[in-house]
Amino acid sequence: MEHMQENLILTSLLIIPIIGSVLVLFFHEEQKKIIRWFGFIISIIAFIISLIAYNQYNPAEPQFQLIHKVLWIKSLNISYHVGIDGISLILILLTTFLTPLTLLSTWKAIDKNVKMFTFSMLLLEAGMLGVFMSLDIFLFYIFWEAMLIPMYFIIGIWGGERRIYASIKFFLYTMFGSLLMLIAIIWLAVYASSQTGMFTTNLIDLYKVGPTITREIQNWMFLAFFLSFAIKVPIFPLHTWLPDAHVEAPTAGSVILAGVLLKMGTYGLVRFCLPLFPQAAVHYASFISILAVIGIIYGALVSMVQPDMKKLVAYSSVSHLGFVVLGIFAMTVESTQGAIIQMVNHGLSTGALFLLVGVLYERTHHREIEYYGGIAKIVPVYSTLLMIVSLSSIGLPGLNGFVGEFLILLGSFKSQVLNSWWYTIFAATGVIFAAVYLLWMYQRVVFGEVKNVNLFQELTDMNARELLVLLPIILMIVWIGIYPSTFLKLTEVSVQTILQNVSINTFDFLK
Amino acid sequence: MPANTSEYLMIMPFIFLGSTILFSIIIEISIKKSEEILPWLSIISFFIVALYSLLNINNHAMLFNGMMQVGGKSAIFNFIFNLGAMLITISSIDYIKKYGTYYGEYYILIQSSVLGMMIMAGSNDLIMIFLGLELMSICFYILAGINRKKLTANEASMKYFLLGAFATGFIVYGIALIYGAAGSTNISILISNFSNLLTNIIFVTGFILFLIGFSFKIAAVPFHMWVPDVYQGSATTVTGLMSTTGKTAAFSVLIIALTAIFTLNSPNNFRNYFAVISTLSMLLGSIVAISQNNLKRMLAYSSIAHAGYMTIGLAAGNIDSIAGIIFYLAAYTFINIGAFSIISIVEGENDSHIDIDSFSGLNSKSPVLAALMSLFMFALAGIPPLAGFFGKYYVFVGAIESGLTWLAIVGVLSSVISVYFYLRVVVFMYFKEPVQNFQVEISPYALTSVIISSALVLIFGIMPDILMNIITSVIKL
Numbered sequence: 001m002e003h004m005q006e007n008l009i010l011t012s013l014l015i016i017p018i019i020g021s022v023l024v025l026f027f028h029e030e031q032k033k034i035i036r037w038f039g040f041i042i043s044i045i046a047f048i049i050s051l052i053a054y055n056q057y058n059p060a061e062p063q064f065q066l067i068h069k070v071l072w073i074k075s076l077n078i079s080y081h082v083g084i085d086g087i088s089l090i091l092i093l094l095t096t097f098l099t100p101l102t103l104l105s106t107w108k109a110i111d112k113n114v115k116m117f118t119f120s121m122l123l124l125e126a127g128m129l130g131v132f133m134s135l136d137i138f139l140f141y142i143f144w145e146a147m148l149i150p151m152y153f154i155i156g157i158w159g160g161e162r163r164i165y166a167s168i169k170f171f172l173y174t175m176f177g178s179l180l181m182l183i184a185i186i187w188l189a190v191y192a193s194s195q196t197g198m199f200t201t202n203l204i205d206l207y208k209v210g211p212t213i214t215r216e217i218q219n220w221m222f223l224a225f226f227l228s229f230a231i232k233v234p235i236f237p238l239h240t241w242l243p244d245a246h247v248e249a250p251t252a253g254s255v256i257l258a259g260v261l262l263k264m265g266t267y268g269l270v271r272f273c274l275p276l277f278p279q280a281a282v283h284y285a286s287f288i289s290i291l292a293v294i295g296i297i298y299g300a301l302v303s304m305v306q307p308d309m310k311k312l313v314a315y316s317s318v319s320h321l322g323f324v325v326l327g328i329f330a331m332t333v334e335s336t337q338g339a340i341i342q343m344v345n346h347g348l349s350t351g352a353l354f355l356l357v358g359v360l361y362e363r364t365h366h367r368e369i370e371y372y373g374g375i376a377k378i379v380p381v382y383s384t385l386l387m388i389v390s391l392s393s394i395g396l397p398g399l400n401g402f403v404g405e406f407l408i409l410l411g412s413f414k415s416q417v418l419n420s421w422w423y424t425i426f427a428a429t430g431v432i433f434a435a436v437y438l439l440w441m442y443q444r445v446v447f448g449e450v451k452n453v454n455l456f457q458e459l460t461d462m463n464a465r466e467l468l469v470l471l472p473i474i475l476m477i478v479w480i481g482i483y484p485s486t487f488l489k490l491t492e493v494s495v496q497t498i499l500q501n502v503s504i505n506t507f508d509f510l511k
Numbered sequence: 512m513p514a515n516t517s518e519y520l521m522i523m524p525f526i527f528l529g530s531t532i533l534f535s536i537i538i539e540i541s542i543k544k545s546e547e548i549l550p551w552l553s554i555i556s557f558f559i560v561a562l563y564s565l566l567n568i569n570n571h572a573m574l575f576n577g578m579m580q581v582g583g584k585s586a587i588f589n590f591i592f593n594l595g596a597m598l599i600t601i602s603s604i605d606y607i608k609k610y611g612t613y614y615g616e617y618y619i620l621i622q623s624s625v626l627g628m629m630i631m632a633g634s635n636d637l638i639m640i641f642l643g644l645e646l647m648s649i650c651f652y653i654l655a656g657i658n659r660k661k662l663t664a665n666e667a668s669m670k671y672f673l674l675g676a677f678a679t680g681f682i683v684y685g686i687a688l689i690y691g692a693a694g695s696t697n698i699s700i701l702i703s704n705f706s707n708l709l710t711n712i713i714f715v716t717g718f719i720l721f722l723i724g725f726s727f728k729i730a731a732v733p734f735h736m737w738v739p740d741v742y743q744g745s746a747t748t749v750t751g752l753m754s755t756t757g758k759t760a761a762f763s764v765l766i767i768a769l770t771a772i773f774t775l776n777s778p779n780n781f782r783n784y785f786a787v788i789s790t791l792s793m794l795l796g797s798i799v800a801i802s803q804n805n806l807k808r809m810l811a812y813s814s815i816a817h818a819g820y821m822t823i824g825l826a827a828g829n830i831d832s833i834a835g836i837i838f839y840l841a842a843y844t845f846i847n848i849g850a851f852s853i854i855s856i857v858e859g860e861n862d863s864h865i866d867i868d869s870f871s872g873l874n875s876k877s878p879v880l881a882a883l884m885s886l887f888m889f890a891l892a893g894i895p896p897l898a899g900f901f902g903k904y905y906v907f908v909g910a911i912e913s914g915l916t917w918l919a920i921v922g923v924l925s926s927v928i929s930v931y932f933y934l935r936v937v938v939f940m941y942f943k944e945p946v947q948n949f950q951v952e953i954s955p956y957a958l959t960s961v962i963i964s965s966a967l968v969l970i971f972g973i974m975p976d977i978l979m980n981i982i983t984s985v986i987k988l
């Protein structure tokens with residue numbers, strides 16, 4: 001018997017937003033201001049707790065840390081089992097960092113049903129944190145599914161015109177993938193009970209069991225998990241829900257969707273697909289990398305022709321996440337490290353881009369690029385911020401985007417698993433395309449003459465609250481760009497552990 | 512007759528409910544204000560029987576020379592029947608008054624049908640199964656048409672009666688053949704000889720007829736034709752009772768009949784049969800429900816689909832899957848009673864306000880009802896951590912243990928389909944503005960029943976062990 005491990009820090013991190021969301025229900029609908037402050041403060045408390053967790057975490061240890069384990073469902077041997085390694089930690093920090101900023105950004109934009117919005121956002125935060133810290137695959141599944149509901153309401157209630165279509169599409173796509181994953185989870189647990197005599201969904205035990213599954217079945221299991229994560233990421237042919245969801249969601253929804261929700265897919269690939277089914281992962285690596293590269297180029301090309309700024313940013317996500325997937329399946333320490341830092345980068349940069357598009361939209365209710373032009377003269381501060389964020393998304397050296405993309409390209413170039421330069425060569429064109437679509441958008445929106453005279457009345461520069469939302473993000477963008485080792489150090493040992501596990505099990509067919 | 516006092520104590524639930532029925536009849540004919548008394552009498556006696564069954568769950572015994580068994584599985588079923596009937600009775604108090612369909616026999620029929628279900632779940636003899644089934648079904652035929660001034664209710668009642676009698680014919684003929692082949696109707700004897708009897712073609716034919724009859728009662732495809740019309744036409748509370756406890760009772764008989772397969776490792780010769788009806792029910796139920804605009808009809812098709820998921824457990828036929836079915840039945844009972852109670856609150860006269868349009872903008876009319884209805888819809892769709900999810904999960908675990916992974920995959924695919932129409936209700940309640948201008952008068956009684964159901968759905972979802980431990984402790988009995 002393993003002893004019960006108790007470290008309550010992660011549990012309190014998880015429970016704070018849940019308690020907050022329940023308490024919100026006791027306010028009156030009219031007390032909008034109090035509700036907004038309350039939600040903001042709760043999410044700040046969560047952020048502070050996550051910083052304490054960061055402080056307690058020892059990045060030199062390869063094991064999961066800060067574990068809290070309590071038996072939950074005895075009949076199925078399922079535990080409430082949370083713990084983190086560096087990869088989880090960095091994404092938890094991203095979540096708790098973005099949530100208060102997102103809540104703050106909605107103070108003006110969301111005026112209808114504020115109570116329910118704050119309730120949904122806090123519940124969503126709890127769900128996302130739960131996904132990143134679960135060490136029981138069943139618990140993971142519960143959070144993975146449960147967090148669909150608040151997001152569904154966020155898109156459906158506060159979204160744009162086609163919100164119902166977008167919200168249902170989002171829900172059905174994710175549900176389709178995840179239910180197949182559920183079957184794979186059950187199959188895995190039943191298999192574990194035939195191997196070890198214990199029906200278990202404990203991830204740490206399953207890491208030992210997974211690689212012993214025969215190749216053919218492992219391939220199926222891998223595909224079931226992969227499909228679920230690939231829909232979430234989204235990887236190229238499964239991405240069609242994303243533009244709809246992004247365009248229809250309110251700004252806050254888009255920020256959380258791009259910033260954190262998509263990362264759950266890539267996180268799942270690293271946490272489950274690679275270590276549980278290493279042989280299958282190596283087997284499919286080149287196929288998936290091809291899809292990733294197609295995604296990089298396709299997303300960039302489609303972004304280029306979008307007349308709608310929000311849609312442009314949405315498609316750029318497909319491109320950027322292609323890099324992450326390529327980095328993961330190149331399976332070198334550099335590329336995987338790059339992929340993880342790129343997840344954070346994408347969360348920051350794309351989140352910030354959505355926020356900035358939202359700032360314009362709040363003032364003019366237009367998102368079409370054509371509507372604007374020459375706004376540099378009207379809103380200089382805004383234009384500067386948009387420049388910095390765009391450059392970060394493009395991958396300018398000195399800003400965060402460069403670090404991630406560079407590491408991914410470097411790692412995939414020398415990857416033994418992929419064993420070909422072509423992936424890197426094609427992926428690198430994505431960086432160029434990113435410069436094209438973002439700078440071109442920037443030029444059309446910000447520079448030139450002011451063609452639309454309405455803009456003079458409608459546009460005002462950033463106010464203090466909006467600056468307060470964006471400046472922390474920009475600070476992080478510069479920090480990662482200049483001194484990435486703060487973050488790379490955090491994940492290095494964890495990444496090495498996962499990749500070692502993969503290479504031990506695939507030793508024989510990697511030559 | 513029972514030999515001593517302790518055996519009398521064991522059959523107390525039956526005696527108690529039986530006397531309540533007789534007592535209710537006397538009240539109905541002798542007291543003018545019986546409509547004020549009968550519901551409360553029913554509620555109290557259902558509650559007492561539910562509690563008594565739960566407390567005596569481990570007192571397992573055979574009574575009446577092996578005709579009846581008490582305790583164990585049957586006690587769990589009694590708990591589900593009585594709690595379900597109690598919740599339905601609470602919702603009925605205002606519903607029945609509101610539509611002027613108060614007849615004293617309404618409550619007496621509910622009591623009698625519950626007695627019938629208890630006999631079914633506790634029977635250890637084919638004859639007792641038949642007696643219980645008839646007691647339950649005949650009450651349901653009348654209850655379906657309790658609103659005798661309404662055309663749809665009459666149609667529902669007539670259709671249910673004709674098709675129900677037809678299915679009963681199958682069951683009786685099946686029992687006759689089984690008796691002919693085995694020389695006994697006692698289930699313990701049949702179970703111990705099950706493997707030998709399976710070589711006897713007459714027995715197999717009889718058993719299949721028996722299974723077909725009960726496939727009809729659980730509303731599995733292709734024996735589902737009666738379900739949509741009956742569920743739609745009957746009074747909403749009656750539909751709530753039929754679709755939940757009625758289905759549970761039919762499943763309890765199937766579980767008794769298949770005991771040999773899931774405990775004694777007798778070969779599961781009927782796996783293909785159950786796998787086929789399960790696949791058909793899940794897919795047909797989920798696909799047809801998409802196009803339904805009447806909520807009761809939609810829930811009828813959803814009920815067909817759920818029968819399909821539960822039948823996966825019968826196809827798997829191992830201990831885990833049977834425990835899963837019982838859990839699923841309990842979860843489904845409380846979810847569906849909650850959903851039907853909400854429909855009965857919103858419903859207006861003459862079947863108005865039961866289409867999905869009437870639910871649009873419900874959130875602005877009554878946030879509480881909208882929130883609870885969403886809870887039930889998410890639970891039916893199987894979103895964790897709600898009771899409906901664990902029902903499916905346990906059944907799928909059983910299926911995969913038996914190597915029926917493909918059936919579990921069909922199950923999840925049809926779940927995805929079903930998510931669409933459950934979400935559609937949520938879409939109408941939250942994302943659309945009200946189209947019909949009517950006030951929702953919330954009956955405090957019905958709301959109480961809805962809140963109790965939702966609490967159970969949440970408790971069984973967050974702590975499924977509470978129920979599952981009880982089920983697994985008695986499943987082998």
